[in-house]
Amino acid sequence: MSQEQFSPDSVERASGMPMLGLGTWENEDPEQCAESVRSALDMGYRHIDTAQAYGNEESVGEGIAQADVPRKEIFLATKVWKSNLNYDDVIHSTTESLDKLDTGAVDLLYTHWPSGEYDPEDTLPAFEELKDRGAIDRIGVSNFEPEHLDEAREVLDEPIFANQVECHPLLQQEELREYCDDHDIELVAYSPLARGKVFEVDELSEVADKHDASEAQVSLAWLREKGITAIPKATSDDHIADNWASLGVELDDEDVEKIDDIDERERQVDPGFAPW
Ligand code: NAP
Numbered sequence: 001m002s003q004e005q006f007s008p009d010s011v012e013r014a015s016g017m018p019m020l021g022l023g024t025w026e027n028e029d030p031e032q033c034a035e036s037v038r039s040a041l042d043m044g045y046r047h048i049d050t051a052q053a054y055g056n057e058e059s060v061g062e063g064i065a066q067a068d069v070p071r072k073e074i075f076l077a078t079k080v081w082k083s084n085l086n087y088d089d090v091i092h093s094t095t096e097s098l099d100k101l102d103t104g105a106v107d108l109l110y111t112h113w114p115s116g117e118y119d120p121e122d123t124l125p126a127f128e129e130l131k132d133r134g135a136i137d138r139i140g141v142s143n144f145e146p147e148h149l150d151e152a153r154e155v156l157d158e159p160i161f162a163n164q165v166e167c168h169p170l171l172q173q174e175e176l177r178e179y180c181d182d183h184d185i186e187l188v189a190y191s192p193l194a195r196g197k198v199f200e201v202d203e204l205s206e207v208a209d210k211h212d213a214s215e216a217q218v219s220l221a222w223l224r225e226k227g228i229t230a231i232p233k234a235t236s237d238d239h240i241a242d243n244w245a246s247l248g249v250e251l252d253d254e255d256v257e258k259i260d261d262i263d264e265r266e267r268q269v270d271p272g273f274a275p276w
Contacts, residue, residue: 020230022048022232024036027054034062037064038066053079064076065102078106079164080110085122107136108137109136112142114145140188189231193215222256
């Protein structure tokens with residue numbers, strides 16, 4: 001399958017966020033990280049996900065600078081770490097993030113976790129202030145459960161654009177998907193390959209064999225079928241290209257049903273400070 005067949009337009013949502021992005025957590029070697037970002041952008045990716053906590057915002061910025069793609073065509077998201085969530089630190093640390101990313105503004109800024117210094121009344125107005133200043137285009141949250149979304153929506157005058165949560169065939173997030181649909185919030189799937197576990201699921205292997213695809217591609221195609229944006233992390237060109245080619249994998253109703261029916265539920269990201 002040729003990777004050139006997918007134009008960025010083919011994956012861009014009306015909301016302006018491309019539905020397939022590149023994750024960068026643990027892509028920590030500066031040169032490698034910049035190269036993965038450059039390679040993904042030159043391949044067609046237009047959505048890059050990073051975070052203050054990944055320690056790679058500078059390398060992500062370098063990868064963007066090295067790619068043959070204008071900054072304005074790229075949807076760039078970063079996240080404010082849980083220790084930076086009081087009002088002043090949100091402003092200050094985001095200013096630092098923009099410097100590191102070498103950009104005047106990010107397209108989306110997330111609260112990384114509703115934990116640590118997170119206090120809706122203090123944290124969220126700082127996000128609104130950054131939006132007023134033009135430093136961020138959209139306000140996002142991450143790892144929010146319905147009760148955190150309820151609370152945040154009460155505090156914010158601006159809409160919550162997206163909630164980034166773990167989501168894949170082994171953690172299908174039915175309740176959050178319904179909540180986000182009802183309230184016009186984009187769901188962004190992190191760990192969309194279940195950090196590699198998708199390769200061990202028989203149902204996914206069966207669908208993959210049927211389509212001459214990889215389990216990674218099947219997981220990404222299933223998410224796309226559900227209207228969910230996915231940000232698989234990949235380091236090598238091979239993995240970056242394999243995930244990009246998921247855009248050519250069309251699941252039929254039988255495939256989708258088979259994946260919907262997977263009973264196993266396995267969360268991969270579950271730190272002690274998680275709110276659940
Ligand atoms: P993931 O994307 O589910 O899986 C990444 C793993 O799969 C890596 O080991 C990668 O290896 C491998 N891989 C990627 N494509 C592959 C392919 N086509 N074939 C075989 N193996 C492949 O896990 P993740 O990194 O946890 O999640 C993705 C992104 O979501 C993160 O990078 C980060 O940007 C974001 N995230 C956010 C949060 C949050 O709290 N908001 C939490 C977790 C993750 P290589 O690296 O060697 O290619």
